[in-house]
Amino acid sequence: MEWVRLIVSAVFLLLGLLVFISAAIGVNKFKRALNRIHAAALGDTLGILFMILGLVVWKGISFASFKLLLVVLFFWLASPVAGHMISRLEVMTDEDLGEIEVDHHEDL
Amino acid sequence: MSADAVYQVILMGCMVILAILILVSIIRSVKGPKIADRIIAVNMIGTMIIVIIAILSVYQAEDYLTDVCLIYAMVSFLAVVVLTKVYTGIYLERRGIRGDIAAIEDNLGHQDMAAGRKKGPEEQTGAEIQRRQKVEAEEGIQTDGKAEANPERRKK
Numbered sequence: 001m002e003w004v005r006l007i008v009s010a011v012f013l014l015l016g017l018l019v020f021i022s023a024a025i026g027v028n029k030f031k032r033a034l035n036r037i038h039a040a041a042l043g044d045t046l047g048i049l050f051m052i053l054g055l056v057v058w059k060g061i062s063f064a065s066f067k068l069l070l071v072v073l074f075f076w077l078a079s080p081v082a083g084h085m086i087s088r089l090e091v092m093t094d095e096d097l098g099e100i101e102v103d104h105h106e107d108l
Numbered sequence: 109m110s111a112d113a114v115y116q117v118i119l120m121g122c123m124v125i126l127a128i129l130i131l132v133s134i135i136r137s138v139k140g141p142k143i144a145d146r147i148i149a150v151n152m153i154g155t156m157i158i159v160i161i162a163i164l165s166v167y168q169a170e171d172y173l174t175d176v177c178l179i180y181a182m183v184s185f186l187a188v189v190v191l192t193k194v195y196t197g198i199y200l201e202r203r204g205i206r207g208d209i210a211a212i213e214d215n216l217g218h219q220d221m222a223a224g225r226k227k228g229p230e231e232q233t234g235a236e237i238q239r240r241q242k243v244e245a246e247e248g249i250q251t252d253g254k255a256e257a258n259p260e261r262r263k264k
Contacts, residue, residue, distance in 0.1 A: 002111040003111055006115055009115070013119075013122050016159070017125055017126070020125075020126065020156065021129060024152070025132075027133060027136050027149060027152060028132060028136050033144040033145050033148065036136075036145060036148050040149075040151060044151070047159070048155060048158070048159055051122075051159045051162065051163070055162055058166065059166060064165070064174050067171075067175065067177075067178065068162055068177070071158065071174070071177050071178055071181055074178065074182070074185075075155070075158075078181065078182075081185075081189075082151060082185055082188040082189070085189060085192040085193075086144055086147050086148060087144075088192070088196075089143070089147070089192045089196050090142065090144040091212060092196060092199065092200075092211045092212060092215060093142075093143070093144075093195065093199040094142060095218045096218075
């Protein structure tokens with residue numbers, strides 16, 4: 001039983017590492033900041049979920065694993081807000097951004 | 109070899125790989141041409157450090173490190189919010205623009221100029237002028253009806 005838990009946990013950790021590696025490669029490979037936000041948000045949501053699920057599977061149900069899941073919940077709430085603010089900074093201040101489409105709403 | 113010892117090796121390997129990825133992200137945060145690239149890279153470094161602290165709390169069987177994790181997540185989010193607000197404010201102050209919509213339209217004027225299809229105030233549709241007047245009325249700016257995003261006004 002202990003070995004089964006170890007294998008499941010190790011698979012989750014490996015998936016999380018793969019997501020983080022692709023996020024790091026994407027941040028260095030893409031040419032524009034708006035594309036880099038996409039790559040970075042990958043690690044912020046899916047990567048941290050896989051890593052912490054792996055740790056929670058190994059630890060079992062306890063108060064510490066509940067707090068680890070709380071970190072994931074907080075990240076899922078905070079990371080889109082952070083990405084939105086960074087992209088707004090980029091759209092407002094980058095003067096050679098190129099062609100983008102901006103939706104105007106009358107009640108903005 | 110017990111499962112516990114094997115798992116310790118796996119956790120150590122994860123931490124080493126994440127440390128290497130942090131170094132890769134630091135390269136982007138040093139090279140990044142725009143300030144937004146640097147903020148993205150710093151945000152990603154913060155995420156990886158949070159994962160490393162979470163792994164460390166399991167590795168050393170110290171439950172209080174999960175609290176450090178939570179606080180680090182909040183501080184990292186706060187840092188991103190403050191940095192974006194500060195750099196937006198610096199840019200707007202340098203341009204002498206107030207308000208977010210005016211800034212976006214100012215930048216759209218830049219894009220139009222770069223694309224070679226300069227759009228003067230007389231070509232604007234009625235809805236655009238109405239919207240701009242509404243925005244200016246809300247912010248209390250007195251203008252002569254000309255576009256704030258007019259590219260000519262910035263060239264002083």
